[in-house]
Amino acid sequence: MPYVLLALAIAAEVCATSCLKLTDGYTRLWPTVAVAAGYVLSFVLLGRALTRIPVSVAYAVWSGAGTAAVVAIGALAFGETPGRSQWAGIALVVVGVVVINVRGAP
Numbered sequence: 001m002p003y004v005l006l007a008l009a010i011a012a013e014v015c016a017t018s019c020l021k022l023t024d025g026y027t028r029l030w031p032t033v034a035v036a037a038g039y040v041l042s043f044v045l046l047g048r049a050l051t052r053i054p055v056s057v058a059y060a061v062w063s064g065a066g067t068a069a070v071v072a073i074g075a076l077a078f079g080e081t082p083g084r085s086q087w088a089g090i091a092l093v094v095v096g097v098v099v100i101n102v103r104g105a106p
Contacts, residue, residue, distance in 0.1 A: 002052035009045035010062055012038045014069045021078060057101055064097035 016038025022031035050058055068090050074080035082090070 002049045005045050005049040006053060006058055006061060009042045009049060010065045010069070012042035012045060013062065013066045014073065016042060017066065017070050018073050018077070060097045060100040064093045067093055 016035045019031045019034045019038065022028065023035060024031075026032050046058065046062055071082055071086070071090055075082060
C-alpha cells in the first residue's frame, strides 16, 4: 500500500506541475486551483507513504519519476522537445534513482 500512495503522490505532483504552464502566471483561476490542489494532495500522499518507505528512497523516486514524467508531458503536450543533453540528464536522474533504490536506506 505505501508504494500505491507513492505512485498517487507522483501522479498528483506531475498533474500539478503540468498545469503550471496553463495558469498563465497565476492569472487563470481554475488551472491555479488545480496546481495548488495537486501539490497539497501530492504532499499528503507522500507523507502517508513515508510511514513505511524510507525518506531517501521515497523522495528519490518521487522527484525522479516526477521529473522524467514532466519532461515527457512537456514534449508531448507542449511541444518542448528535449535535446540530447536534456535526455542525458533525465537518464542520469533515472540512474540515480535506481542506485539509491539498490543501495536502500542506511
